[in-house]
Amino acid sequence: MNSLPARLAVFALVAAGPLLFVVAPIGSFLVMSFARVEGHQIINDMTLDNYVAFFGNWVYLKTFLLTLWLCAEVTLIGIVLGYPIAWFIWRRRARTRYLLLLLFVLPLFMSYIVKIYTMRSILGLNGFLNQILVGSGILSAPSLVFLYNQGSILITMAVIFLPFVILPIFLSLERIPRNLVQASADLGAGAGTTFRHVVLPLSLPGTIAGGLFAFVLALGDFITPQMVGGPSGFTIGRVIWSQFGLAYNWPFGAAMGAVLFLFALAVIVVAGSIASRQRV
Amino acid sequence: MGLSLKAVEKSYGAQRVLQPVDLEAADGEFLTILGPSGSGKTTILRLVGGFTRPTGGHIRFGGTDLTDVPSHKRPFNTVFQDYALFPHMSVADNVGYGLMVRGMAKAAIRDKVVRTLEVVGLGGLLDRYPSQLSGGQKQRVALARAIVCEPKLILLDEPLAALDAEMRRHMQFFLKDLQRRIATAFLFVTHDQEEAITMSDRIVVMDKGRIEQVGAPGDIYYAPKTPFVARFFGDNNLIEGNVRDGRVETAVANFALPAGSRAEPRPVLVAVRPEKISIGGADGGRTAIACKVEETTFTGALTQLKARPLAAPQTTLLVKMTSDPGRPLPERGAETTLSFAPDTVAIVEVGS
Ligand SMILES: Nc1ncnc2c1ncn2[C@@H]1O[C@H](COP(=O)(O)OP(=O)(O)OP(=O)(O)O)[C@@H](O)[C@H]1O
Numbered sequence A: 001m002n003s004l005p006a007r008l009a010v011f012a013l014v015a016a017g018p019l020l021f022v023v024a025p026i027g028s029f030l031v032m033s034f035a036r037v038e039g040h041q042i043i044n045d046m047t048l049d050n051y052v053a054f055f056g057n058w059v060y061l062k063t064f065l066l067t068l069w070l071c072a073e074v075t076l077i078g079i080v081l082g083y084p085i086a087w088f089i090w091r092r093r094a095r096t097r098y099l100l101l102l103l104f105v106l107p108l109f110m111s112y113i114v115k116i117y118t119m120r121s122i123l124g125l126n127g128f129l130n131q132i133l134v135g136s137g138i139l140s141a142p143s144l145v146f147l148y149n150q151g152s153i154l155i156t157m158a159v160i161f162l163p164f165v166i167l168p169i170f171l172s173l174e175r176i177p178r179n180l181v182q183a184s185a186d187l188g189a190g191a192g193t194t195f196r197h198v199v200l201p202l203s204l205p206g207t208i209a210g211g212l213f214a215f216v217l218a219l220g221d222f223i224t225p226q227m228v229g230g231p232s233g234f235t236i237g238r239v240i241w242s243q244f245g246l247a248y249n250w251p252f253g254a255a256m257g258a259v260l261f262l263f264a265l266a267v268i269v270v271a272g273s274i275a276s277r278q279r280v
Numbered sequence B: 001m002g003l004s005l006k007a008v009e010k011s012y013g014a015q016r017v018l019q020p021v022d023l024e025a026a027d028g029e030f031l032t033i034l035g036p037s038g039s040g041k042t043t044i045l046r047l048v049g050g051f052t053r054p055t056g057g058h059i060r061f062g063g064t065d066l067t068d069v070p071s072h073k074r075p076f077n078t079v080f081q082d083y084a085l086f087p088h089m090s091v092a093d094n095v096g097y098g099l100m101v102r103g104m105a106k107a108a109i110r111d112k113v114v115r116t117l118e119v120v121g122l123g124g125l126l127d128r129y130p131s132q133l134s135g136g137q138k139q140r141v142a143l144a145r146a147i148v149c150e151p152k153l154i155l156l157d158e159p160l161a162a163l164d165a166e167m168r169r170h171m172q173f174f175l176k177d178l179q180r181r182i183a184t185a186f187l188f189v190t191h192d193q194e195e196a197i198t199m200s201d202r203i204v205v206m207d208k209g210r211i212e213q214v215g216a217p218g219d220i221y222y223a224p225k226t227p228f229v230a231r232f233f234g235d236n237n238l239i240e241g242n243v244r245d246g247r248v249e250t251a252v253a254n255f256a257l258p259a260g261s262r263a264e265p266r267p268v269l270v271a272v273r274p275e276k277i278s279i280g281g282a283d284g285g286r287t288a289i290a291c292k293v294e295e296t297t298f299t300g301a302l303t304q305l306k307a308r309p310l311a312a313p314q315t316t317l318l319v320k321m322t323s324d325p326g327r328p329l330p331e332r333g334a335e336t337t338l339s340f341a342p343d344t345v346a347i348v349e350v351g352s
């Protein structure tokens, strides 16, 4: 039973799942990224043309960098809003705590498309936001600036991905034994000092995880820019999507996808190593 | 002017887990709170530490009222039961935390931390993390973290409960010695009566959220004031009886009321320690009881004997004597005479 072939067989069996569902698709689009298109034919002759085209064209590269910047903003807003919310929920009594948490992560159970349409109707010309601003006299007439631009992508993504940030932060706060907080007070630390030296460092891994979720989700999202970005809100996700659709240049789309994928992987690895340096 | 609790009580909703208690701890005293699980020991400690607020009464220290003072402003430090070391800080940072919070300079903190760690016998472990320490070492770090702040009073909640028997005995001795050296009052919680007896200056015995008795270990052991204390502390022979005409009457024996006891007629509980009973005659004013031997057990240094009085066969008496291979013990089933001196008996008041 413990012979080498038997163990290899078990390993192969266990490895088959990830191999089939993760490595194979990624491998296939990596291969695709080295192909080229002629008419309606995809010819696989291992060329670097797609990568040269991407890195050689300032328009694509700029879109890519602007998208990274956008994702960084989404992440930042997510953490700046999500951390205080998670902290607030964590400080409630046990009974209200989970009710409140459920309320904040409820959007996770809703359809993505529904959420985007909701955001669109909130930000639109006759939307909730304009009604409030006009109603309170801040604006004299409804404004179009909230929709169909880079800013509306940012707002929508930040709102939609917020629960993904709140949840890991809350979980990491929840894992802090209460008596560490008490021990800190016992040693003379007020609430602020305890937060800075005990609560914040111990919830850092969860905060990094939450930020990572927001960043990677934003990076891969092409539907939100499509739906609320209008003509000016262009992201790399949209560009890739158009290569698979309208432009019908799958190899070029795959090459940009590969760049995106490798970048996301690098971010995950870096964030993971920062998080694991915490001795928790 | 040490710690003083006046009518301090605690309720959770309608349930009162601590009846109003009065308690004093002098400067430099080793005061132990002892009681079975759920008796309210931790509750008292948490009230003193400021982690919960009393629902009544006042907590004072050195004359200042601390009842409404938050825990980070109280001059006490706590050694938590599961140590509560900060997992993301090295041993040095854990121990230096209280000093850092007070704004002491880095170099001075380092100095003091090094010296304190030497006091608790952890000289070389400054840069370790809690996850790299054994239970006993964590214990000492927690202790160092508390004493480095030089508090007036240290609160310890069952600090030895998680250690194995040998380590525990070692730490009992170590703690007691340390407490004398730093001359700081300890408020120590345990449910181990042997630990309480060997370490404390005074013991507070609790049951069901009430203080049953406060006293020196010898008083608690030889002069229990309530049936609970008489039962809780070590082996004891408890016999129901009555005080009448300056004598104590029980089904087992009648004897003169010990000096200092109230003569007023009433039902009482007579408590006789097993080591105060011996085999043999009624000379020198000793009270004799004719018994039938039930069993004898050799336990090492001591030999135990169980016997039933002929006059009251429903009662079992336990006797403990130093083992002596040269002296034959009565056979099982044999009749023998046991005796005790009346003034070694404790008269315990029942009910009230
Ligand atoms: N937060 C709370 N809410 C309700 N009841 C509580 C709470 N904390 C403690 N109690 C109750 O108070 C009583 C005393 O608890 P406490 O922790 O003081 O006991 P203890 O003597 O320390 O026991 P142990 O030896 O098991 O630690 C128990 O009956 C417990 O159930």
Ligand SMILES: [Mg+2]
Pocket (backbone or CB within 6 Å): B041, B042, B043
């Ligand atoms: Mg307890």
